[in-house]
Amino acid sequence: MILIPCPNCGPRNASEFRYVGESIARPDPNSATQEQWRAYLYERVNPSGWTTESWFHRAGCGRYFKIERDTNSNEVRAVRLEPAAATKGES
Amino acid sequence: MARPAAVARSPIPAFGSTDVVAGWEVSQTSRTSQGATLELIDCMPLTKVLVRGAASGAVADLLKTPFGRASRTLSGVLTTACRPEEWTLYAVPGSAPRLIDKVTKRVPAGELVTLLDITHGRTLVRLTGSRGPDVLCKLCGIDLSDAVTPTGAALRTSVARLTVELVRDDRNGVCSYLMSCDRSYGDYFFGALLDAGTEFAIEPQGFVLPGI
Numbered sequence: 001m002i003l004i005p006c007p008n009c010g011p012r013n014a015s016e017f018r019y020v021g022e023s024i025a026r027p028d029p030n031s032a033t034q035e036q037w038r039a040y041l042y043e044r045v046n047p048s049g050w051t052t053e054s055w056f057h058r059a060g061c062g063r064y065f066k067i068e069r070d071t072n073s074n075e076v077r078a079v080r081l082e083p084a085a086a087t088k089g090e091s
Numbered sequence: 092m093a094r095p096a097a098v099a100r101s102p103i104p105a106f107g108s109t110d111v112v113a114g115w116e117v118s119q120t121s122r123t124s125q126g127a128t129l130e131l132i133d134c135m136p137l138t139k140v141l142v143r144g145a146a147s148g149a150v151a152d153l154l155k156t157p158f159g160r161a162s163r164t165l166s167g168v169l170t171t172a173c174r175p176e177e178w179t180l181y182a183v184p185g186s187a188p189r190l191i192d193k194v195t196k197r198v199p200a201g202e203l204v205t206l207l208d209i210t211h212g213r214t215l216v217r218l219t220g221s222r223g224p225d226v227l228c229k230l231c232g233i234d235l236s237d238a239v240t241p242t243g244a245a246l247r248t249s250v251a252r253l254t255v256e257l258v259r260d261d262r263n264g265v266c267s268y269l270m271s272c273d274r275s276y277g278d279y280f281f282g283a284l285l286d287a288g289t290e291f292a293i294e295p296q297g298f299v300l301p302g303i
Contacts, residue, residue, distance in 0.1 A: 008158070008175060009246065013232045016249050059254040060247050061158075061174050 002074045007081050008061040020054035022046075023066055048072060054082065101135035102214055102277035106295050112136060113184035118297035129220030129293045131284055136298050138187045139213050139271070140180040142194060143205040150204050153197045154178050161245040161258045165193075169269070169303055173247040173256045181215070181269070183301045214277030217260075218284060219267040222291040227268065229287040233257070251283040 002014035022044050027036045045051065051071055056064050064082040069075070098114045105118045115136035144150035146158075155164040156178060161171040168190065169181040180190055187208040198204045218226060224235040231250040233240065240246070242261040250257060253276050258269040272280050285293055 009248075012248065059249045062247075063175065 003076075004055060004067065005076055005079050006057050006060055006063075007065050007079050008063055009057065012057070012060060016057060016059035018056040018058045020056055020064065023052040023054055046071075050077075099136075099211065101133050102274050103133045103135065103216075103281045104278060107297075110297070112298055112300060115184060115298070118295070120297045120299055121294075129222050129226070129288055129291050130218070130296045131281070131288065131293055132217040132219065132296045132302075133281065133298055134215040134217050134269070134302055135277070136184040137210070137215055137302055138180070138182040138184055138190065139209045139215065140182075140187055140190050140194075141205070141207040141209045142178040142180060143176060144198075144202070146176050148202050148204070149198050150178070150194065150202075151176075153194065154180075159245060161243050161260060167301075167303070169258075169260065171245040171256065171258050171269075173245050173258075179209075179256065179271075181303050183303060212274050213271045214274050214280060215269065215271045216281060216284065217267060217269050218288075219262060219265060220291075220293075221266055222288075223266045223268055225291060226284065226288040226293065227257075230283060231255075231257070235259075251280060251287075253280055255280070 003011045004014050004017050005011045024040060027040055048071060050068055052066055052068050054064055054066050066080055066082060067076050068078040095111045100116045105116070107121060108119050109116050110119050113136055117136060118133060142150055142154070154170050156162045156170045156172045158172045158175045161169060163169055165180070167182055171179045171181070173179065182190055187210055191206045191208065194206055227235055227250065231248055233246065233248050240259050242259050244259045245256070247254065247256050249255070250270065253272045255270050255272045260269050261267050285295060
């Protein structure tokens with residue numbers, strides 16, 4: 001079992017969350033090339049080690065947040081809420 | 092005297108004979124003289140109103156219930172805050188228009204607040220008895236000890252693989268949990284709780300006014 005520390009609700013079973021994916025900077029759609037946009041949409045680093053990723057607490061507070069997780073041990077070392085505009089999720 | 096017509100039914104099938112309370116068809120209570128030590132009550136007829144608004148707005152000032160807590164700051168209304176900037180009000184059956192009107196009058200012009208009567212959209216049950224935590228421990232991963240979830244604690248979590256609003260609301264010093272899930276899962280949820288409580292001699296009970 002993976003224990004995810006939600007910044008609002010505290011540690012909960014990972015089954016309460018939806019894994020959103022690796023945190024990737026969104027390129028400017030007005031200036032990005034097709035290659036940059038494709039890389040943003042489809043390419044992932046998938047490292048063996050520490051990575052920053054987004055999760056959504058679907059069975060809890062309904063907020064998106066970012067965590068730093070070690071993909072080998074599932075250790076989590078930093079958690080923060082997404083910026084205000086993106087924190088309100090589905091009902 | 093003729094029995095009044097029911098206009099609404101719970102998604103939880105009736106167990107035993109039925110009665111009509113505040114327009115709802117409910118199962119009749121079957122309490123023994125000594126009373127069961129663990130009861131599961133179908134509280135579907137209770138009014139449920141969803142409120143969404145800013146954490147620092149007029150609604151938050153009116154309800155005075157921070158995230159993760161439940162309180163009775165409004166007369167006869169149980170206010171729960173299971174999600175940030177969102178509250179659910181529970182009150183006696185048929186009081187939704189009065190509640191919505193009461194909150195609306197306190198909201199200043201220009202402040203965005205959502206008020207929604209979700210009475211028929213959510214299944215509501217109450218689990219009462221000292222063995223209540225033992226039943227829930229079989230279905231969810233929350234620490235239900237008094238130190239972590241005392242009376243007045245409100246949270247949203249997974250119970251029996253459903254997203255459930257779980258509120259610790261003790262009655263007369265006896266451990267009691269109010270739980271609500273989407274209406275369509277009501278039958279399954281009630282059955283899962285009864286199944287988990289079989290070893291603790293759980294008894295299903297019908298709704299009795301005021302119920303909150």
